[in-house]
Amino acid sequence: MSALSPLPVPAAPAEVPPVLAGAGFGTALGLLRRREVQLLAAILGLFALCTALHPQFGVSSNIAFILADSAIIMIVGVGQTIVVLGRGIDLSVSPVLGIAAVSIGFPASASNLNIWLGLLIALLIGFGLGIGNGILVSLVGIPPIIATLATLTIYGGFQFIICGGYSVINIPAVYTNFGSANILPGVPWLIVIGAGVVALAYLFLTRTVTGRSVYAVGNNADAAFRAGIPVRRVLFTTYVISGVLAGLAGFIYLAQIGSATSTSGSDGNTNLMSIAAALIGGTTLLGGRGGPVGTALGAVFLSEALQAMISFRINELWDPAGVGVLILIAVVADRRGSPVRHMLRPPLRPPAKAIP
Amino acid sequence: MSTIATSPATRRAPAQTAGRQETTWVVTVTVLLVALLGYFYFAVPDFRGLGASGILALSEQFLFTGLIALGEALVIFAGEIDLSTGAMASLSGIVMAALWQQGLNIWLAVVVALVVSALGGAVNGLFVTRFGINSLLVTLGTQFIFSSVATAVGGNSPPYNFPKSFVNLAGTGTVGPIPNQLIGFAVIAAAVWLLVARARYGRGLVLIGYNRAASRYSGVNVQRTLFGAFVLCGLLAGVAGIFVSGYYNAARDDIGDSLLLPAITVVVLGGVDIFGGRGRMSGVIVAVFLLGILNQGLLIRGNSSLTATMVEGVVLVLCLILKIALDRRAGVRLRELLHRRFAVARAPAAGGP
Numbered sequence: 202m203s204a205l206s207p208l209p210v211p212a213a214p215a216e217v218p219p220v221l222a223g224a225g226f227g228t229a230l231g232l233l234r235r236r237e238v239q240l241l242a243a244i245l246g247l248f249a250l251c252t253a254l255h256p257q258f259g260v261s262s263n264i265a266f267i268l269a270d271s272a273i274i275m276i277v278g279v280g281q282t283i284v285v286l287g288r289g290i291d292l293s294v295s296p297v298l299g300i301a302a303v304s305i306g307f308p309a310s311a312s313n314l315n316i317w318l319g320l321l322i323a324l325l326i327g328f329g330l331g332i333g334n335g336i337l338v339s340l341v342g343i344p345p346i347i348a349t350l351a352t353l354t355i356y357g358g359f360q361f362i363i364c365g366g367y368s369v370i371n372i373p374a375v376y377t378n379f380g381s382a383n384i385l386p387g388v389p390w391l392i393v394i395g396a397g398v399v400a401l402a403y404l405f406l407t408r409t410v411t412g413r414s415v416y417a418v419g420n421n422a423d424a425a426f427r428a429g430i431p432v433r434r435v436l437f438t439t440y441v442i443s444g445v446l447a448g449l450a451g452f453i454y455l456a457q458i459g460s461a462t463s464t465s466g467s468d469g470n471t472n473l474m475s476i477a478a479a480l481i482g483g484t485t486l487l488g489g490r491g492g493p494v495g496t497a498l499g500a501v502f503l504s505e506a507l508q509a510m511i512s513f514r515i516n517e518l519w520d521p522a523g524v525g526v527l528i529l530i531a532v533v534a535d536r537r538g539s540p541v542r543h544m545l546r547p548p549l550r551p552p553a554k555a556i557p
Numbered sequence: 558m559s560t561i562a563t564s565p566a567t568r569r570a571p572a573q574t575a576g577r578q579e580t581t582w583v584v585t586v587t588v589l590l591v592a593l594l595g596y597f598y599f600a601v602p603d604f605r606g607l608g609a610s611g612i613l614a615l616s617e618q619f620l621f622t623g624l625i626a627l628g629e630a631l632v633i634f635a636g637e638i639d640l641s642t643g644a645m646a647s648l649s650g651i652v653m654a655a656l657w658q659q660g661l662n663i664w665l666a667v668v669v670a671l672v673v674s675a676l677g678g679a680v681n682g683l684f685v686t687r688f689g690i691n692s693l694l695v696t697l698g699t700q701f702i703f704s705s706v707a708t709a710v711g712g713n714s715p716p717y718n719f720p721k722s723f724v725n726l727a728g729t730g731t732v733g734p735i736p737n738q739l740i741g742f743a744v745i746a747a748a749v750w751l752l753v754a755r756a757r758y759g760r761g762l763v764l765i766g767y768n769r770a771a772s773r774y775s776g777v778n779v780q781r782t783l784f785g786a787f788v789l790c791g792l793l794a795g796v797a798g799i800f801v802s803g804y805y806n807a808a809r810d811d812i813g814d815s816l817l818l819p820a821i822t823v824v825v826l827g828g829v830d831i832f833g834g835r836g837r838m839s840g841v842i843v844a845v846f847l848l849g850i851l852n853q854g855l856l857i858r859g860n861s862s863l864t865a866t867m868v869e870g871v872v873l874v875l876c877l878i879l880k881i882a883l884d885r886r887a888g889v890r891l892r893e894l895l896h897r898r899f900a901v902a903r904a905p906a907a908g909g910p
Binding site: 337341342343344346347348350351352353354355357358359361362473476477480485486487516518519520521522523524525526527528529532533 | 638688877
């Protein structure tokens with residue numbers, strides 16, 4: 202192996218971005234096999250069904266609510282997706298979100314912190330805490346699930362300390378107006394930010410060397426290393442990005458909810474919901490497959506499904522169960538050789554080689 | 558793991574080195590526990606003031622976490638994970654309490670609750686073995702479902718104030734200075750230890766985590782072994798739920814939520830590789846007390862519970878850094894040995910039996 206000189210980035214065919222690779226994009230059948238398309242159909246189908254049964258479901262304010270409600274999970278989920286693509290996991294996003302929310306919340310309510318400065322601080326906090334995760338995973342070499350489990354408790358402690366028993370209330374109207382404003386009827390500003398994050402993440406993953414390396418590392422870190430990819434640096438970057446996006450989500454949380462406490466982030470189960478959005482969006486926890494677009498649709502679908510449960514008068518206590526069932530459906534559908542995949546498999550292609 | 562080597566020349570050295578690493582870690586954790594007890598005993602007057610029975614009684618605060626950790630360890634040994642144990646503990650406590658409220662005998666209710674939790678574990682196991690889905694995903698999903706069911710069963714005001722006999726036996730009672738829960742935990746921990754360290758089943762379980770293909774070739778029934786691990790994990794989480802309810806004399810639908818992460822922490826602290834196949838059950842059992850005493854000692858020292866939790870996280874990171882350093886030192890030896898052995902005898906080593 203030592204005879205091989207380090208290669209540049211693996212030569213993925215330039216015209217097929219890795220996110221779309223192996224999708225059989227050309228045929229209608231191939232399109233149907235893509236999780237993004239399935240999800241979009243599910244979102245529209247559910248919307249049509251609910252609107253037919255409850256006309257109130259289709260009004261623009263409800264659409265705006267669903268979209269705005271999905272923004273936080275969408276943004277955190279995109280960060281989570283990038284980490285998961287590198288075969289990692291980030292369990293510490295909820296306290297990062299919470300710390301960002303309370304750290305800008307207190308100065309904002311006490312001394313009217315400039316909103317742009319607040320945004321900057323939130324991003325910097327996410328950046329710093331993401332570096333902490335990155336060091337533990339990529340430099341020290343602790344398995345990601347354990348490293349971020351540890352930082353989950355440590356960062357959670359920071360959040361409590363920052364709060365010191367107080368909660369953030371009385372946010373300046375600049376923040377809350379931003380959180381509730383619509384750019385068009387039915388299209389809140391928050392979802393525009395979410396879409397922007399998704400677009401940037403998509404460009405990052407498909408058009409930059411580091412972004413493509415994330416897929417390579419997630420597929421096979423050993424092979425990526427031998428191909429000359431700086432595996433540790435790539436992994437480090439994924440955790441920093443996840444941290445920054447969680448920080449951004451903290452800012453949005455503050456603007457949207459208008460308050461923050463020592464349990465913000467954790468109480469909404471942001472960790473698991475972000476992983477759920479990624480899974481439902483077709484990103485596998487084994488790394489190397491999936492992408493931010495699916496995650497974004499997954500977040501919208503989750504939000505829509507929960508809203509649909511409300512309109513069908515299903516008791517709120519079954520919300521988690523709804524999320525759980527969606528996760529199970531997503532993973533069963535994703536399984537190699539599952540009936541769904543089998544039906545949608547394009548003809549004339551040999552079945553995937555089974556691993557004995 | 559010493560059984561999987563293929564020739565006399567390769568049988569001993571690598572396996573021994575790996576085994577020695579694991580033993581080193583169990584010893585390290587034990588030394589840490591003793592040092593911690595010594596520190597609290599001599600440096601914290603309030604801790605000393607508790608006396609022997611008081612210190613033993615502290616265990617009632619963390620043994621339910623320990624029970625979940627035992628089950629979690631079984632699953633992690635096989636290279637899987639169960640995120641639904643916390644919700645399962647809540648569900649078990651709630652089912653028991655609700656049935657008792659309906660007029661069922663409390664002990665019968667306990668049995669039903671344990672059956673329910675074993676069934677929940679079986680559902681996880683079924684998804685993992687029959688459908689071949691990653692356990693992290695399955696249990697992430699079922700965790701949400703179990704917790705919803707627990708909320709639904711519990712209703713608005715979950716029951717409390719159980720019969721004295723139950724609270725005494727499963728909760729706060731003692732035999733002399735020894736809490737009943739500690740006795741119960743000791744019995745269960747001994748059984749689980751025997752299962753992993755001394756029984757054929759446990760050998761297979763750890764081997765599955767070490768190398769799934771190799772375990773299949775050596776005649777381990779991978780599906781059944783894994784399924785069993787999930788059922789046992791669910792069952793132990795159920796027992797933990799009963800312990801919690803007994804200790805607090807109340808059932809709550811979210812009582813187990815906070816138990817999952819500490820339990821995984823305990824397993825990792827005990828030296829079990831999160832990717833399976835390596836570690837010792839004895840390490841996990843010691844780690845239950847290490848983390849528990851750390852937490853309780855800090856609380857008695859006057860630290861807030863949030864500081865205690867943060868310290869737990871820091872200790873986890875430090876212990877892992879220490880373990881990685883120890884493993885690396887041994888790993889260099891291991892790699893050298895492997896290199897020396899297998900460079901000359903690669904052909905026989907490559908073929909499976």
